[in-house]
Amino acid sequence: MTNLSYMQPPEGDEFHEEGPPTSFEGTPMARGEAVFDLRHIMHTLWRRKMIIIATSFIMTVLAILGAMQATPLYIAEAQLVVERQRERALEFRQVLQSGRLDHYTNRTEAAVLMSRGLAGKVVDELDLTNHPLFNPALAPSKPKSILQHIDLRGFVRGLIPDWVRDELRGTSSDEQVEPESYTEEELAAYFREDVIEAFLGGVDVDSSDMSRVLEISYVSPDPDFAAQAANALAEIYINETVLRKFAANARATDWLNQQVSELRQRLEASQNALEGHRRSMGFVDVKGQSSILGQQLAQLNIDLARARGTRAEADARFQQIQKLLKSEDGTESAATVLDSKLIQRLREQETSVIRQLGELKTQLRGQHPRLILKDSELGDLRQKIRREVEKITISLGNELEIAEIREATTSTEIEKIKQAIQKQNESVVTLRALESEVAANDAIYQAILGRFKETDVQDDATQQADARMISAAIPPLRPSYPRKSLIVFIAFMASTVAGIILVFLLEHLEAGFRSLPQIEQITGIPPLGITPKLRGFAMRHLRPQDAVLEKPNSMFAEAIRSIRTSIMLSARTAPKTVLITSSIPGEGKTSVSLCIARSAAVAGQRAIVVDCDMRRPSVHEELDVPNLRGLAEYLEGTVELEEIIEIDDQSGMHFITAGHNAPNPTDLLNSERMTQLIERLGQGYDLALFDTPPVLAISDALVLAKHMDKCVYVVRWGETDRAAATVGIRNLLESRSNVAGVVLSQVDVRKHSGYAYGGHGDTYSTYAKYYEG
Numbered sequence: 001m002t003n004l005s006y007m008q009p010p011e012g013d014e015f016h017e018e019g020p021p022t023s024f025e026g027t028p029m030a031r032g033e034a035v036f037d038l039r040h041i042m043h044t045l046w047r048r049k050m051i052i053i054a055t056s057f058i059m060t061v062l063a064i065l066g067a068m069q070a071t072p073l074y075i076a077e078a079q080l081v082v083e084r085q086r087e088r089a090l091e092f093r094q095v096l097q098s099g100r101l102d103h104y105t106n107r108t109e110a111a112v113l114m115s116r117g118l119a120g121k122v123v124d125e126l127d128l129t130n131h132p133l134f135n136p137a138l139a140p141s142k143p144k145s146i147l148q149h150i151d152l153r154g155f156v157r158g159l160i161p162d163w164v165r166d167e168l169r170g171t172s173s174d175e176q177v178e179p180e181s182y183t184e185e186e187l188a189a190y191f192r193e194d195v196i197e198a199f200l201g202g203v204d205v206d207s208s209d210m211s212r213v214l215e216i217s218y219v220s221p222d223p224d225f226a227a228q229a230a231n232a233l234a235e236i237y238i239n240e241t242v243l244r245k246f247a248a249n250a251r252a253t254d255w256l257n258q259q260v261s262e263l264r265q266r267l268e269a270s271q272n273a274l275e276g277h278r279r280s281m282g283f284v285d286v287k288g289q290s291s292i293l294g295q296q297l298a299q300l301n302i303d304l305a306r307a308r309g310t311r312a313e314a315d316a317r318f319q320q321i322q323k324l325l326k327s328e329d330g331t332e333s334a335a336t337v338l339d340s341k342l343i344q345r346l347r348e349q350e351t352s353v354i355r356q357l358g359e360l361k362t363q364l365r366g367q368h369p370r371l372i373l374k375d376s377e378l379g380d381l382r383q384k385i386r387r388e389v390e391k392i393t394i395s396l397g398n399e400l401e402i403a404e405i406r407e408a409t410t411s412t413e414i415e416k417i418k419q420a421i422q423k424q425n426e427s428v429v430t431l432r433a434l435e436s437e438v439a440a441n442d443a444i445y446q447a448i449l450g451r452f453k454e455t456d457v458q459d460d461a462t463q464q465a466d467a468r469m470i471s472a473a474i475p476p477l478r479p480s481y482p483r484k485s486l487i488v489f490i491a492f493m494a495s496t497v498a499g500i501i502l503v504f505l506l507e508h509l510e511a512g513f514r515s516l517p518q519i520e521q522i523t524g525i526p527p528l529g530i531t532p533k534l535r536g537f538a539m540r541h542l543r544p545q546d547a548v549l550e551k552p553n554s555m556f557a558e559a560i561r562s563i564r565t566s567i568m569l570s571a572r573t574a575p576k577t578v579l580i581t582s583s584i585p586g587e588g589k590t591s592v593s594l595c596i597a598r599s600a601a602v603a604g605q606r607a608i609v610v611d612c613d614m615r616r617p618s619v620h621e622e623l624d625v626p627n628l629r630g631l632a633e634y635l636e637g638t639v640e641l642e643e644i645i646e647i648d649d650q651s652g653m654h655f656i657t658a659g660h661n662a663p664n665p666t667d668l669l670n671s672e673r674m675t676q677l678i679e680r681l682g683q684g685y686d687l688a689l690f691d692t693p694p695v696l697a698i699s700d701a702l703v704l705a706k707h708m709d710k711c712v713y714v715v716r717w718g719e720t721d722r723a724a725a726t727v728g729i730r731n732l733l734e735s736r737s738n739v740a741g742v743v744l745s746q747v748d749v750r751k752h753s754g755y756a757y758g759g760h761g762d763t764y765s766t767y768a769k770y771y772e773g
Contacts, residue, residue: 040517048503055499056492063491064484072479076226077217078234079471082109106207109467110214113205113237119196121240122232129188133222134195202226203233213470223475230473241466259448267441274434293424297417304410311403318396321389343388350381512718513725519715519742522722523729528570528712528741529563531592532556532749545594545622549602549650555749560595561603563743564687567596567710570740575709576682578740581692581701581732583724587716588745590618593691594653601653605686608645608654610677612692612704614665617658619691623648630659634677635668641680654685670703678707695728705737712740717747 045052112118123129132138182190206215216234220226357374364371513519516527532555534547547556568574580596582589593609600607610631611619620627625646633639634656644656662668681688690708692701705711711732715725725742732739 044507045500045503048506051503051506052496052499055502056495059495059498060488060492063487063495067482067484067487070482071221073219073221073481074223074226074476074478075217075219075480076223076230076473076476077215077471078230078469078473080214080216080234080237080467081470082106082212082214082467106209106212106214110205110207113214113216113233114200114203116196116200118233118237118240119200119203120192121236122229123192123195123199125236126228126232128195128199129192131225133220133225134198199229202229214467216473218473219480223477223479227473227475231469234469234472238465238467238469245466256448256451260445263441263445263448267438267445270434270437270441274431274438278431293417293421297414297421300410300414300417304407304414307403307407307410311400311407314396314400314403318393318400321393321396343385343392346381346385346388350378350385353378353381510718511721511723513715513720513722513744514718516742516744519725519744523726523742525713525729525739526741528566528743530559530717530744530747530749531563531588531595532559533717533746535749543622544588544591545598546650548595548598552602557599560592560599563592564596564599567712567740570710571738574686575740576685577678577688577690577707577709579690579692579701579705579708579711579737580714581705581711581728582694582714582716583696583720583728584694585616585697587694587714587720589694589714590622590691592712592714592743592745593689594619594622594655597653597655597687597689598648598651600687601648601651606654606684607687607689608656608681608685609689609691610656610681611658612669612690612700614658614662614668615693615698619655620657623655625657627657627659630657632659632662632665632668634659635671635673636662637673641677666698666700666703669700674704675707678704682709695731696724702731702735702737705732705735709738710740711737713742714745715742717744719746 128134130138132140202219204217204219206217216230218226218229218233220229353374357371357378360368360371360374513522516530519525519527531544534542534544534556542550544556547554548560551557567578580589580593590611597607597609609619611617612631614632617627617630620630629639630644634641634644644659645654646656647654668674678688678690690704692704695701695713713725713729713732729739729742
């Protein structure tokens, strides 16, 4: 056993918390940030350049083969200029909507040129149903090319199960679909439609909004046929425009003929209606009759005014007499009012008799006969006056009645005249309407008749085509497709881009860490270094912890010293207690612990390794010593510390094995005795390394990490999953551990140099001549 009397705490020893981050929140991975490094991108492309080269080479070669095997196609072009239409049959747009052309409607004529109807006439004109280019039965047999010998379609079809093909077809393999029977005429019609479709596939018409020129091009593997098809399409289009104008002129003539007949009938009907209306009016001069009726109406209005005046005057006199007669002295009052000579004479006689009677009364008294005679005479006179008043009153009543009758008669005559005038006005309105209708129908009839005569006398010279060919198509000398150089260039560029995409896809799918900068970029934790994989005949048979001693000048030994130096410099004061852990088993944390401890011991430091993995202990196996008593027994209190510390004979390193398989290792590691052990080893050694179980497997490492000066996280090159590593580091940081950095273990230095530009791997590869073994 080892005597611990020399284990004294070094002077000035101080634990400092500065170093890497103690929280995962600030790392790029936690923030979800994408870090772009142009140098890294270029380095990645250079490292995987063979993938890009292979992809570009294969796709470019395939493109070259495809271009060489492609059927050459020739394009022949004819040019037409479309003139304004000169149809003059009729100016009514609804009659001749035959396609007046201008620069802004050239696209319409382009669509006409590419229509199935026009294509069908070309097919019939050139008898394309019997042409080898469109009838496979007439095509000459050609030897198959290299690509045609490869039955890719059959190969792909063989990969698809039968039930999938049945589902895509919509029928089951068990169902028998009987072929439909067609007549020869129907088959010929269907084949003609297929030929039209194939012919239109080679037609292209280009129209410009700034001119009336149409460019007709046709694509065909036969240059002569390409020119023939373009010219035929142009010529048939020109002929169609002439036929269309003749047809439009014929339609206009028929329409005009029909309109002339209808308008003639309409004019005759309106004229007959006008004459019938005139006959109903008795051919009377409307203006003269209107003047007579107006004069009569004016005179009757004057007579009516007079009759009303006479009737009013008679009515006033009659009403006055009636009123006077009803009074007490009505007769005398009425007699006074009435202007009658007889009444005046009677009144004078009455006045004379009254005067005589007054004189007699002054002379005679009583019933003198002369008084009685005078009284009787006075009475007779008054009786005569009364009778005369009554006669005049009756006469006034008769006059009033006559005046009323005259007034009523005059009013009746006026109403008759008014009705006659109104009837005459209505007849005049009807007459004017009929006259206007006759005039309008006559004007339309004359206009249509004149246009009909003009159309009828147009000669054939005016029926010219609205399009003319300004450039006929000629057979091209060189094929327009395939453009081999362009195809190869596009294939090369596309394949290069595809190769670059494939490179970054592979990089993205790669789950492990390949370089130290990558570790820091993803986790935010600084890398401490790498442990190279032992290569070569001299190193391959050695274990890592032995290579440190037997090959002290090797690349591996120098890498271990570099890691130990990085740990020492991770804080202002060199850490004494360091925890070594990883994400999963097999990442090399035990080898890293032993290598660092042996390297420190050889350098003269007091170093010790404690195997804290009591479930799967490995330190004793790596050092080829028995695991009799160790950490478990000490934590259980059955042995003392001096009894479990052992010394490595080759390096002088101290170590403590895990001991027996304790039933409760987590509780033991979390005990007060373990905390005291960490403090004692930190005080007694320059470097105490604690080899713990993986972080993701169990929580033993998290229990110990908070008591350590520093923690080192080991990840295996290209093997440790990035997500697993980031989760493990996050767990350490969240447990308030002080993580010094990450060690990338078992690195293939040659491959790593392609990833670690400017890093440790790049340095080791560059300066390999300085190392032995």
